[in-house]
Amino acid sequence: MASNAGKNPNDLSRRQLFLGGAVAGVGAVAAVAADHALNAAPMAPGAAAPLNGTVTIPFHGAHQSGIDSPPTAHATFIALDLREGIGREELQAMMRLLSDDAARLAQGVNPLADTEPELSLVPARLTITFGFGPRLVDRAGTDRAPRSWLRPLPAFKVDRLEQAWSDGDLLLQVSSDDPLTVAHATRMLLKDARRFATVRWTQKGFRRAHGSEATGTTMRNLFGQIDGTTNPKLGTADLESVVWIDDKSWLAGGTSMVMRRIDMNVDKWDRLDRPGRELAVGRRLDNGAPLTGTREQDEPDFNHTTTVGFPTIPEFSHIRRARSDATHERIFRRSYNYDDAPSDPSMISNTGLVFISFQADIDTQFVPIQRRLDDLDLLNEWTTPVGSAVFAIPPGCEKGGYIGETLLA
């Protein structure tokens, strides 16, 4: 558990947001850019709030960034396959390079090989998170054994997995409130990674833009559902115990990541009326309250029955099936919506969720929940997992170090 974890749920967790950090100490390029901003686009007199573009989240620390901070508006997820012949030495070189790029970009500083340095000056809460797939850990060739959970998830009946959206050796999660920042950072990383690896898949996700809604509003997905109410809260000991691995292994201070690409059949969902939708989820659509409550954060009462004796929150509802009596069966979700161009001209939508969860142990925390949902969850009628991947998320590193050093050094 990180020593400086806040206990206040309004605390932005251990990673403080540094305002204005992007402009301070960036060197010549930033100085010119700041000068330019002054010349070309003066802020209104009296304007006090710093631009969100200048807000930074530290890259260095006990844990990797991009997990226990408020989700950004945009995230791009890229899985890479290692090239033939890449062993431990090359993995070290790759992770040193990528960690250095990520640390600079997160501060709003251009990486050394940046050919468009001005595009690096707007971090907008940029974080870059690295995950290791099973084959990368094998290639490291150490005796620091991989975890039992570092393998493809067990097969679920609902799965219709496509290889084009599944697995991978190295995961990059590039997350920022600014889509141009995500595009530039992604390209910088891939330019430095391409000697070592090729792109296996790319998934782009979004949530509400910065400034669209009050801070802390729970996300709605493209079914219109409020999604994430029961998530552990940022900055709490609860989140720390759900997410971080607390042992003596190379993953101490790290976590695991499950990615599921979940197609949402919005055309079929359209044919379900509002009461039907609320029964499928177990929550009201308007404010996300459980069907037995009035407010989003109310605890659902699964024993409550209707006047004719049926459970008010049906047995087949999503929230009933997702809930366990076993207190360790909890995960921390940080999902993003996707809405891609349909490949079939008869379709008007290609929509879904890049489901992301972090948990200390996939086998004991994620899998039991997913098994219950696989057995019975009315939402399965409208959702189909089409991609699946599992990554070990190494701990963070200090300045001068690199992500993965506990495995590779």
Add this chain to the structure above:
Amino acid sequence: MASNAGKNPNDLSRRQLFLGGAVAGVGAVAAVAADHALNAAPMAPGAAAPLNGTVTIPFHGAHQSGIDSPPTAHATFIALDLREGIGREELQAMMRLLSDDAARLAQGVNPLADTEPELSLVPARLTITFGFGPRLVDRAGTDRAPRSWLRPLPAFKVDRLEQAWSDGDLLLQVSSDDPLTVAHATRMLLKDARRFATVRWTQKGFRRAHGSEATGTTMRNLFGQIDGTTNPKLGTADLESVVWIDDKSWLAGGTSMVMRRIDMNVDKWDRLDRPGRELAVGRRLDNGAPLTGTREQDEPDFNHTTTVGFPTIPEFSHIRRARSDATHERIFRRSYNYDDAPSDPSMISNTGLVFISFQADIDTQFVPIQRRLDDLDLLNEWTTPVGSAVFAIPPGCEKGGYIGETLLA
């Protein structure tokens, strides 16, 4: 010319931004949502600035929205092909329906058939702009003749056009600072359009996020260039004369739109050094100043020569070739970046520009500029037009009317 056009370049043009409009007068759904927001995510005490999510741009007016207002962070462009048998009567019905949807969505009000009404409550400067392709105007079957310019552009040597990115009967430009809003509005419109038309292509673009940079900062493209310095300024008579059609036809108060999908070969661009890049454009990369000046807005001096007698801004540079001595050869650009997943696993980027220009007359304003760039523009070495489309943009409408009524009624 609109009667209430401001002459101050800092004026946000004739379309005032209405703060808080999304919450006022939205009816039951919004009331519940506002209540929800109050319960679930109270704003910090003393917070004064309205959320950008509540800012609206009026749909009704002399001109369509989404043209003479500051560009939003996101825009999705969809071209539709009319189904067989769609004539004037069906076009009327379609445009009535889509105009009503667009007017409601722009106010943060859910359209009548909205099955996820809560997703409509965050307009974030949403605008929806409609364009008519040549075939739609033919299908209208009136004697209000189409313009000479309402046809595919003349062929240019640089073109490598793909049908999958070109032409179309009806264009939807869905523009907002919030990507979830764009996704929901797009789906609402396509659900109502699908009886009449099928999707031909979808192009998604982005610029800097709201709040990333000071208002009025000129966009950088993914080559890192500042792009749009010489654009007519919002809220000026200059912009009005460049953009709006001023005659007695069905397009009075309307304009024309050129869309060019321009692939940018960023891998090849990487091999060009910084001085070479600046000569190709004719501007400094750091602050966008012409090579003969020090600040972005400085006028380029095309007669200035280096000590050895060569023009300081080369003849082959982009800004030299784009500039005409004919004062009417000007256009108003409102382009967006794109960065899609590469289709070829050996590539790491699929990047470019959804070039958009509005002008009263394509033949006399756009084509001469494009011809000069086609003949000689060093940037052509790194850029390739892969899509091209032309649309007539009908004037705006008042409440109770619909876009296209001057042609279809």
